[in-house]
Amino acid sequence: MNDMLETFRARVLDATRDRLPLRIRGGGSKDWYGRPPEGALLETALHRGITSYEPTELVITARCGTPLREIEAALAAQGQMLAFEPPHFGDAATIGGVVASGLAGPRRQAAGAVRDFVLGATLLNGQGDVLRFGGQVMKNVAGYDVSRLLAGSLGMLGLILDVSLKVLPRPAMEASLRLACDEEAALRHVNAWAGQPLPVSATAWHAGELTVRLSGAAAAVDAAARRIGGDALPAAAAESFWHDVREQRHGFFTGEPATPLWRLSVPTVAPPLASGTEQLIEWGGGQRWLRTNDAPDSVRALAARLGGHATLYRGAARHDVFHPLAPAVHAIHRNLKNAFDPAGIFNPGRMYGDL
Numbered sequence: 001m002n003d004m005l006e007t008f009r010a011r012v013l014d015a016t017r018d019r020l021p022l023r024i025r026g027g028g029s030k031d032w033y034g035r036p037p038e039g040a041l042l043e044t045a046l047h048r049g050i051t052s053y054e055p056t057e058l059v060i061t062a063r064c065g066t067p068l069r070e071i072e073a074a075l076a077a078q079g080q081m082l083a084f085e086p087p088h089f090g091d092a093a094t095i096g097g098v099v100a101s102g103l104a105g106p107r108r109q110a111a112g113a114v115r116d117f118v119l120g121a122t123l124l125n126g127q128g129d130v131l132r133f134g135g136q137v138m139k140n141v142a143g144y145d146v147s148r149l150l151a152g153s154l155g156m157l158g159l160i161l162d163v164s165l166k167v168l169p170r171p172a173m174e175a176s177l178r179l180a181c182d183e184e185a186a187l188r189h190v191n192a193w194a195g196q197p198l199p200v201s202a203t204a205w206h207a208g209e210l211t212v213r214l215s216g217a218a219a220a221v222d223a224a225a226r227r228i229g230g231d232a233l234p235a236a237a238a239e240s241f242w243h244d245v246r247e248q249r250h251g252f253f254t255g256e257p258a259t260p261l262w263r264l265s266v267p268t269v270a271p272p273l274a275s276g277t278e279q280l281i282e283w284g285g286g287q288r289w290l291r292t293n294d295a296p297d298s299v300r301a302l303a304a305r306l307g308g309h310a311t312l313y314r315g316a317a318r319h320d321v322f323h324p325l326a327p328a329v330h331a332i333h334r335n336l337k338n339a340f341d342p343a344g345i346f347n348p349g350r351m352y353g354d355l
Contacts, residue, residue, distance in 0.1 A: 004047040008159055009128045011042055016126050016343040024155040024347055026065055027092025030101045032314065034154050034350045035321050042159070044096055050074060051162060059119060061164040064096030071095055075167055083111035083168040087246050096160045102152025105246035106202035106213070109283035111168070115151035120164040123150065123157065126341035134164065149336065155347040156355060157340040171201070171215035175222075176238035179210045179230035183272045183281070186210040190284040191269055198224045204245050205281040206252050213242060245282070252280040256291050260315030262299050264288040266308030273302065289313075296320060322351060 021039030085105030120134030
């Protein structure tokens, strides 16, 4: 680790001195996400390895370049998992990229976001300083939780050297059900279930079909399945379905690649979108995928009317990917960037053009 640390530090100090941007890259599986990456390549794949794993403590610590598949294999051997179900988007995905992108899969509706599982992290800032935040326990000191700020930061604050994550046991049983219903009925169902003690771990609605995954103790799953109804999916079909939703291999994501793909984050109780375009709805109604050629301003206005925001997830135009920030929130982003990376060398413009 020390050899890699000194290599990273030398690159960062040289870049800061010369004001040359660096493009941080682990496996490159999420290079397409956000605005186009800029700068000289700073690869992290060699900085890898699980440095600590305590199954009884439900905590794993790994270096940024550690392949996600290795971490998941180690957890699976102990009957545990990353409960936020991160997408891979390729075999080269690393745990550093998981945290930096902040992307979660179908189980996020029940388990929480990436940031909810970050217990601690080590960061190399723009001055070449190694900063340690948080720790390896679920209860930590009070104050500003910087380690969680790294989740979804797209590397703009610095180079994540390692991260400690909370893990959870795999559920004893899972079952998936499918119901035929329109969008309005699907939203009504998932919001009603959210107010009941049901072990719903994922939902997805598309093209008149609502798929529901139940996870937990066998008795709870069986009782919930009888209450919800619908048709039970065979285990292999269910596993394939949720894998395809997580990895965006579902037909919705692959059917119209030329049409921009938008991700709308809205309150789960928001009404159906006033749009005739194709949709896929996840997270109990909170995440709504939309394929449309509508102007970006109109899509964002729609999301704002519903109380949320919109991200241009995939599309030909890669400028203005994320929803514009309110002035006060933008000032916070700017202050954080200046504090950790005053020379502006880390992934400049990856989130917003002026950061």
